[in-house]
Amino acid sequence: MATQGPVTEVSDETALVQLARTGDLKAFSDLIQRYEGKIFRLALHITQNREDAEDVLQEAFLKAYEHLDQFQGNSKFYTWIVRIAVNQALMKLRKRKSDRSVSLDEGIDTGEDTITREIATWDENPEQKYTREELNAILDEAIQGLAPTYRTVFILRDVEEFSTEETAESLGLSIPAVKSRLLRARLQLREKLTRLFKRKGDDAFAYM
Amino acid sequence: MTPLLTCKEFLQELTDYLDEKTDAELRAKLERHITECPNCWVVCDTTKKTIQVFKGMKECPIPLDVHERLMAAVERQCADKRLR
Numbered sequence: 633m634a635t636q637g638p639v640t641e642v643s644d645e646t647a648l649v650q651l652a653r654t655g656d657l658k659a660f661s662d663l664i665q666r667y668e669g670k671i672f673r674l675a676l677h678i679t680q681n682r683e684d685a686e687d688v689l690q691e692a693f694l695k696a697y698e699h700l701d702q703f704q705g706n707s708k709f710y711t712w713i714v715r716i717a718v719n720q721a722l723m724k725l726r727k728r729k730s731d732r733s734v735s736l737d738e739g740i741d742t743g744e745d746t747i748t749r750e751i752a753t754w755d756e757n758p759e760q761k762y763t764r765e766e767l768n769a770i771l772d773e774a775i776q777g778l779a780p781t782y783r784t785v786f787i788l789r790d791v792e793e794f795s796t797e798e799t800a801e802s803l804g805l806s807i808p809a810v811k812s813r814l815l816r817a818r819l820q821l822r823e824k825l826t827r828l829f830k831r832k833g834d835d836a837f838a839y840m
Numbered sequence: 841m842t843p844l845l846t847c848k849e850f851l852q853e854l855t856d857y858l859d860e861k862t863d864a865e866l867r868a869k870l871e872r873h874i875t876e877c878p879n880c881w882v883v884c885d886t887t888k889k890t891i892q893v894f895k896g897m898k899e900c901p902i903p904l905d906v907h908e909r910l911m912a913a914v915e916r917q918c919a920d921k922r923l924r
Contacts, residue, residue, distance in 0.1 A: 657918050661911065668910060669902045689914050690913045697917055712905050745908070753911050754889055759896065771897055796859075815855040822890045829889075 649709050653700045660700075663695055667710055670792065671717050677787045678721035680776050688724060692717035695696045705802060711794075718784055724815035725780055750823050761829075774824045778817055785810055786817035845873045850880050858888055 641685050645666075651659035668689065675688035696703075703712055755761055762770065775783055788799040789810070800810045845853075850873045856862045857870050874881040 653919070655918070657915070660914065660918075664910065664914065669899055670906060672906060682911060686909070690910055693910060694917050697914060698921075721858050751882050752886075753882055754886055758889075758893055767893070768897060771894060783902055786894075790891050790899060793895070796861075811855055815851070818855065818890060819851070819860075819883075819888050821894070824886045825890050825893070826886055839845065 645709055646705065648701070649703065653703075656741075660697055663709060667713060668693070671713060673788060674714065674719050674792065675717055676720065677772075677791070678723050678780065678784055680772075681724075684721070684724045685726075688717055688720045691720045693721070693754060695817070708798075709796055711802050712793075713793075714788070715804070718803060722780060722784075736840060747771060750826040750830070752826055754826065754829040755831050758825075758829045770825075772830060774821050782813050782817035782820065785813040786821070789814050789835075790818070844876065845869055847873075847877060847880055850874070850877070851883070854887060857884070858891065895917060 646662075648749055650661050665755075671692055672685060672689050675685035675692075676682065679685050679688060692713055696713050697719060703709065710762045758767060759799070775786070778786065784803065785799060785805075788794040788802060789796065794802065796810050796814075799805070800807050805813075848869060853862060853866065853870055857867065862870065874884055
């Protein structure tokens, strides 16, 4: 009996990784095409620089290709490549700021960054007040103002929509560390956005 | 009756509350706190909106030249690996 059509498309990720491990470049290219957009955006968010982001993208996939035999099948390929990309991106930041090391482990737990100063309700919908481009520029700038350790956690959890567990696994952090950084990141972004989005006349909206 | 949470305690639980990861008892306490504390209600509401507005950020397609340079780099590495 003749089989229909050309070679069957492999859509299952585990099978693609297995094939890529044997040196199948087509399978690895399929993995790249699935995730390159996300990895590039992640790298752009962390490094805030297009050239660095492209370097990170290439380095991450090249490293992944080189070390595919070390990939443990018990986590997702995406979580694994994200971890590699985040490490590469943080290394870029460290190089750029050679006087100040950037680490995900830095303990910034003074409690001061959970203080809420801007207490004001927002205009109903910022999406109606700004064009998508304007809004993206505002959001990019707000993210840029976060320390790398908060920025990375926030991007994975709230932009890429990773679970707390996946974020912890990708970043090599404990779950409580992810949660406390996420809280601080969210509160800091809320402060920044409230300054822009608060309802007019709501400046003196202090109840206490 | 259980004592009211302080604002600090409320903030500590905000992330789990917004992610709907708290148990029913804690959730009830947090909800009681925001009905009685207008400041925390505003912080909770605007934090929820902050998360929503970031979730709306669209993924831009990767620029074609960036994609092509990536594929070329991988192909080079693949060829090198075969030579080794």
